[in-house]
Amino acid sequence: MKLRYIYLLALLGSLELPAYTNFIENPYTPYPASCISAPEWWFFANEPDWVKFHQGTISLKSATPPYVSRTAVVKAYRAVCAEENRSLVWLQFTTPTDHENIFYQAPEVRARLADGRSVLMSLSQAPGSWNLSAAPSASAAIFGFNNCIGNNGYCSRVGWAFVLDNANPLLPGISTQTILSSGQYNDGFQLELKGQDFAPVHVINVPPTNLFSHLAPRVPLSGRLSGSWVIEGAADQGLALSIAEIVSAEPAWLYEAPYAAALKATLTWYTFDSQGDMLWISGSADFSYGATEISMPLELASQGEFQGSQTAERRIIGSVKITGNNCNDLSFEYDLTELGLGSGSEHLKRLFALETAGYTCRDLDARMKSLQVGTGQ
Amino acid sequence: MKHLILLATFLCHSAWALDGSGVDNSFANYPPGCISIPELQTRLYGNNIVKVFEENLLLIDANNTNQKRTAIVSGYRVGCADANRSVVWIAFSIPQGSDPETRYIMPLVSFKLADGYRPYATLSREPDGPTFFQHELVDQMLGGPANNGIDFMGRKTWIYILEYPPATAYWDRPMLADEYNSSFGLQFYTQKSIKPTKEVQVPATASVLSPNPDFPLNGRLSGQWITEGAADPGFHISISELPPASKPEPDQIASTPLLLFFYWHTFGLNGEQLWLTGAAIFQSGDSQVTFSLLEVNKGEFLGSKPADRRLAGAAVLTGLNCNDLGFDYDLQALGLGSGSTHLRRHLALETAGHACRDLNTRISEVAP
Numbered sequence: 001m002k003l004r005y006i007y008l009l010a011l012l013g014s015l016e017l018p019a020y021t022n023f024i025e026n027p028y029t030p031y032p033a034s035c036i037s038a039p040e041w042w043f044f045a046n047e048p049d050w051v052k053f054h055q056g057t058i059s060l061k062s063a064t065p066p067y068v069s070r071t072a073v074v075k076a077y078r079a080v081c082a083e084e085n086r087s088l089v090w091l092q093f094t095t096p097t098d099h100e101n102i103f104y105q106a107p108e109v110r111a112r113l114a115d116g117r118s119v120l121m122s123l124s125q126a127p128g129s130w131n132l133s134a135a136p137s138a139s140a141a142i143f144g145f146n147n148c149i150g151n152n153g154y155c156s157r158v159g160w161a162f163v164l165d166n167a168n169p170l171l172p173g174i175s176t177q178t179i180l181s182s183g184q185y186n187d188g189f190q191l192e193l194k195g196q197d198f199a200p201v202h203v204i205n206v207p208p209t210n211l212f213s214h215l216a217p218r219v220p221l222s223g224r225l226s227g228s229w230v231i232e233g234a235a236d237q238g239l240a241l242s243i244a245e246i247v248s249a250e251p252a253w254l255y256e257a258p259y260a261a262a263l264k265a266t267l268t269w270y271t272f273d274s275q276g277d278m279l280w281i282s283g284s285a286d287f288s289y290g291a292t293e294i295s296m297p298l299e300l301a302s303q304g305e306f307q308g309s310q311t312a313e314r315r316i317i318g319s320v321k322i323t324g325n326n327c328n329d330l331s332f333e334y335d336l337t338e339l340g341l342g343s344g345s346e347h348l349k350r351l352f353a354l355e356t357a358g359y360t361c362r363d364l365d366a367r368m369k370s371l372q373v374g375t376g377q
Numbered sequence: 378m379k380h381l382i383l384l385a386t387f388l389c390h391s392a393w394a395l396d397g398s399g400v401d402n403s404f405a406n407y408p409p410g411c412i413s414i415p416e417l418q419t420r421l422y423g424n425n426i427v428k429v430f431e432e433n434l435l436l437i438d439a440n441n442t443n444q445k446r447t448a449i450v451s452g453y454r455v456g457c458a459d460a461n462r463s464v465v466w467i468a469f470s471i472p473q474g475s476d477p478e479t480r481y482i483m484p485l486v487s488f489k490l491a492d493g494y495r496p497y498a499t500l501s502r503e504p505d506g507p508t509f510f511q512h513e514l515v516d517q518m519l520g521g522p523a524n525n526g527i528d529f530m531g532r533k534t535w536i537y538i539l540e541y542p543p544a545t546a547y548w549d550r551p552m553l554a555d556e557y558n559s560s561f562g563l564q565f566y567t568q569k570s571i572k573p574t575k576e577v578q579v580p581a582t583a584s585v586l587s588p589n590p591d592f593p594l595n596g597r598l599s600g601q602w603i604t605e606g607a608a609d610p611g612f613h614i615s616i617s618e619l620p621p622a623s624k625p626e627p628d629q630i631a632s633t634p635l636l637l638f639f640y641w642h643t644f645g646l647n648g649e650q651l652w653l654t655g656a657a658i659f660q661s662g663d664s665q666v667t668f669s670l671l672e673v674n675k676g677e678f679l680g681s682k683p684a685d686r687r688l689a690g691a692a693v694l695t696g697l698n699c700n701d702l703g704f705d706y707d708l709q710a711l712g713l714g715s716g717s718t719h720l721r722r723h724l725a726l727e728t729a730g731h732a733c734r735d736l737n738t739r740i741s742e743v744a745p
Contacts, residue, residue, distance in 0.1 A: 223729030226599055228615045228638045236676045236684035240613035240640050242600045244726030263729050266601050268613055268642055270652045272676040272684070279678075280642040280652045282611075304609045304644035306651070306713050312609040312644070341678050354617030354636060356596045356728060 028166050029124075030185035031088050034327050034361040035081040036126045037222035038290040040161050043079045043090070043126070049216050050079040050090075053207050059199035060093075060104045069196040070096055072104065076191070076204050080212040082219040082326035083366060085186050087209040089164040091123065091193075105195075107202070109164065111180060112190040119178055121191075123162030164191070182366065186210075218292035219324040221265065224361035229330065229348040237271040238351060241322075241330075246286065263287050265294055267320065274340045281336075283320060293323040298336070322348075327361035406541050406557035407464045410597045410699045410733035411457035425456035426466075427585045430577040434469075436567055439480035447472060448481055450565065452539075452577065454585055458592035458698040459738065461558050463582040465539040467500060482567075486539070488552065489562030489576070496552060498563070500537035539563075554737035558582040591664040592696035594637070597733035601723035602702065610643035612720060614694075614702075634658050637666055639694070646712050653689055653708075664696045665703075672711065690715075699733035700725070 044050060054076035059069045073094040078087045095104055111119045166179040180189075186209040193202040219225075223243045230238045246262040266284040273279040285296035297316045304312030317338045323331035328350050335343040355361050431451040438444040453466040467486065471479070486498040541552040560581045564573035594616060602612040615638040639655040657668035669691050676684030689711050695703035700722050707715040727733050 226615075226728050227617060228613075228640075231679060233681055234677075234679045235681050236673050236686070237679075240601075240615065242613065242726070243729050244600055244724075245729045245732065246726070264724070264726055266723065266726070268601075268611070268640065270640060270642065270654070270673075272674075272678050274678065276675040276677060276684075278650050278652050278672075278674050278676075280650055282642075301609045302650065303648040304650075305607075305648065306644050306646070307604065307607045307610070307716065307718070309606055309608055312648075314609070344679070346679070351638070354615070354638070356599050356615070356617060 028179050030166050030180045030182045031163070032081055032083050032086055032327055032361060032366065034219055034222060034224045035079075035083070035086065035088055035216075036124070036163055037224055038126060038220035040126045042220060042290045043088070044077075048214070049212075050077050051207075051211060052077050053211075054204045056202065056204075058093075058107060058193055058202045059196040060095075060107065061196045062104055069199065070104065072096065072195075074193065074202065074204075076206065078207065078209060078211065080209070080214065080216045082216040082324075084215060085209050086182065086366075087186060087212065089185070089206055090161050091164060091191075092159055092161040094159045107193040107195040110192045110194075111164075111184075112192055113180075113184060114187075114189070118192070119180060120167055121180075122165050122167040124165040126163065215326075217325075219326050220290050220292055221263070221287065221294060221322070221324045222289070223263075224327070224356065225324060225330065226356055227354060228351040230351050231332070231346045232349055234271075234346075237269075239270070239332075239348060240268045241348075242266045263289065263291075265296070265322070267296065267298075267322070269298070269320075279339075281317065293321060293331075295319060295321040298334075300339070318343075327355075327366075405735055406552055406554045406737070407538075408457050408459050408462055408554075408699055408733060408735045408738070410592070410595065411455075411459065411462060411464055412538065425586060425589050426453055428453050429465075429579050429585065432575055432577060434484065434565055434567075434575050436469075436481040436484060439482045442482070445567070446475070446479060446481065450575065450577075452563070452579055454579070454582055456582075456586040456589045458589040458696070460588050460698075461583050462554060462588075462735070462738075463558060463586055465557070465579060466536050467539050467563075468534050468536045470534040484574070485566040487564045487566070487573075488541070489564055490552070490556060491559070491561070494550070494552075495564070496541065499540050554735040560584070588698070592698050593662050593664050594635070594659065594666060594694070594696045595661070596635070597699065597728065598696065598702070599728050600726060602720040603723050604704070604718050605721055607643075607718075610641070611723060612642075612704075613640040614638075634660060637668065637694070639668065639670075639692070641670070651711075655692060665693060667691065667693045670706070670708065699727075699738075 052075055054074070056074055057071050058074045060072050061069050075092045075094070077090040077092070079090060080087045091109070093104075093106070106123065109121045109123065111121050113119065164185075166185075188208040189206050191204040191206055193204065195202065221243060223245075226241055226243050228238055229241055243263055243265050246264050264284060264286050266282070268280060268282045271279050271281075279300075281298045281300050283296035283298045285294045287294050296319065298318045298320055299314050300317040301312040301314050304310065318334065318336040320335070321331075321333040323333075325331055325347075330348040331345065332348045333343075333345045337343055429452045431449060434448050434450040435445040436448045438446050449470040449472060451468045451470065453468065454463040455466055456463050469481075469483075471481075483500075486500065487495050488498055489495050541557070558581060561579055563577050563579060565575040565577075567574050596616045596618070599614055599616050602614055604610065604612075617636050617638070618634075635658070637655075637657045637659065639657075641653045641655075643651050643653070645651040651672070653670045653672055655668040655670045657666045659666045670689045671686055672689040673684045673686050676682065687710075690706060690708040690713075692707070693703070693705040695705075697703055697719075702720040703717070704720050705715075705717045709715055
């Protein structure tokens with residue numbers, strides 16, 4: 001009998017079943033979803049874009065033998081997003097290094113709002129970040145262990161960072177009335193962390209997002225930017241951008257390196273040539289999570305056959321560089337000198353502020369606002 | 378040691394919730410596109426669901442943990458449009474005549490796979506519809522009176538999707554779709570039980586179901602598409618959602634109207650470049666949409682001069698599966714005739730983080 005199974009039998013006395021909703025994203029995140037479309041390291045690479053506003057210690061209970069309470073360091077940060085008055089709240093727990101084989105139960109986290117309400121929060125991870133007990137449990141969360149197992153890279157990790165998030169309103173007990181709006185999330189509020197059963201509640205005062213005097217200059221390029229884009233003022237023409245995953249035939253199942261496929265951007269530009277005739281040009285580029293700009297050559301296909309197998313003549317006629325500024329703004333530098341169309345720098349905006357169904361880029365508040373004011377931004 | 382994490386997960390009663398809302402489960406062992414419209418699943422696929430087991434199961438009474446009460450556990454395979462793919466539903470029902478105040482503690486469920494591997498299963502809820510608010514976040518109980526006033530009084534059945542959790546430290550190995558769609562065992566453990574209190578066998582998908590004939594058009598189909606055999610031309614499909622004018626209640630999410638933007642870049646009669654566009658608004662759950670195709674010509678590169686627009690024809694797009702769209706077109710006005718073909722994904726690429734098919738299928742497509 002496998003060791004795991006013995007443990008299973010021994011501990012069945014208090015088993016409960018976790019349930020979660022992993023297949024649909026939370027449409028009520030209080031931050032722009034694209035703001036966490038890069039691995040954890042990306043956010044802490046540029047200090048002006050984050051501020052540490054709290055550091056203290058918290059007593060956590062271990063979830064496995066020996067059942068002891070241990071003191072961990074908790075740090076809290078705000079990391080500014082590319083959207084106005086939007087930032088992420090990060091909580092980072094650093095566990096002691098003097099004990100091996102200890103698993104810590106994450107604290108219960110509640111937001112105390114100005115009106116006195118106490119709102120249960122959840123903690124999310126950025127894609128491509130650490131991947132221990134990633135999401136399967138809605139009833140409990142465990143993190144932290146200091147021992148080495150095989151060669152999976154466990155040994156050095158003692159810090160675990162989470163994004164403070166609304167609990168998914170699709171979970172029982174949570175509703176649209178019991179989650180933080182983007183406005184509340186970006187205002188100042190108090191966080192209450194409850195760790196070890198009899199320890200005092202650890203209070204963190206979260207400052208408002210306006211502690212930043214700037215926006216994040218870039219947003220990582222991700223699938224959330226896929227869709228239809230236009231150049232303001234350019235009539236009857238547009239671009240289709242698709243950011244897709246390149247699946248590996250042999251994905252790594254490494255615990256410290258959660259599955260994050262390489263990305264491929266493909267672009268088709270629907271426009272007109274110097275004579276006003278229809279022109280479509282296309283390009284593609286491979287890149288990794290976290291990249292904020294990509295360059296790609298542009299190809300022209302000509303003398304093709306409608307629905308036929310005759311191969312068109314293809315040649316590279318220029319290049320383009322795309323930079324992610326925010327969910328609704330991409331910088332677009334092109335060089336089509338060879339076609340007599342010159343070169344230049346433009347901004348791409350979303351067509352009708354539409355975002356991929358079920359996989360939006362901005363938070364709901366921002367999207368509703370754009371609809372109400374009819375700006376398409 | 379990694380297994381301890383699994384066990385520890387079950388030990389705790391924290392109300393703290395880890396929520397993977399930012400990302401999909403890359404390792405979902407069913408095609409995510411198969412459950413994109415759960416509320417409409419029964420209507421769409423009502424004739425392609427098969428019950429594969431039904432058993433009595435003793436569960437702990439949450440109000441008196443020394444007491445066990447009988448519930449009914451049923452398993453279903455629900456067909457997907459993708460060949461040899463289905464979603465397994467696990468339904469817990471309370472027998473007629475049971476005390477409506479009784480609350481049950483959920484059992485643990487583990488797979489029993491052919492090679493002896495017995496990973497625990499995760500039961501996920503559908504995003505809305507009849508499974509909404511079906512049990513408490515903290516205690517995972519079934520039944521009983523209103524949960525803080527929000528549960529549905531009188532609920533008798535709770536349905537979950539059976540799946541394998543995303544990559545975590547307690548993995549021995551992944552369990553991908555081929556295994557999920559083969560025959561496997563399921564074991565149910567109630568609290569305090571040493572042995573499984575019930576063991577059932579789930580038959581293979583192919584032995585009980587055919588692929589669904591329809592597939593709802595949804596955002597997971599967004600991206601680049603091509604026609605097999607046609608060199609160089611291509612299509613871009615963008616399926617978007619309009620933000621609601623007011624904040625919706627969660628059970629309204631699935632009814633958001635969707636907007637299709639369709640681009641076709643191809644060649645005209647003389648091999649010259651031609652691009653056509655179309656758009657249509659449709660409802661979640663629709664598997665077919667008809668729209669006009671416009672030719673846009675004599676425009677100005679990056680200029681404000683309006684182009685000449687004319688109706689070039691019409692098209693019908695039909696969802697067949699994650700990698701197959703039926704495409705009927707009529708371009709007789711351009712002298713290009715009419716036809717019916719299938720669209721395939723360009724390089725099998727799917728929107729990053731929002732894949733349509735399961736990983737197993739996607740890997741098999743790129744494997745040598």
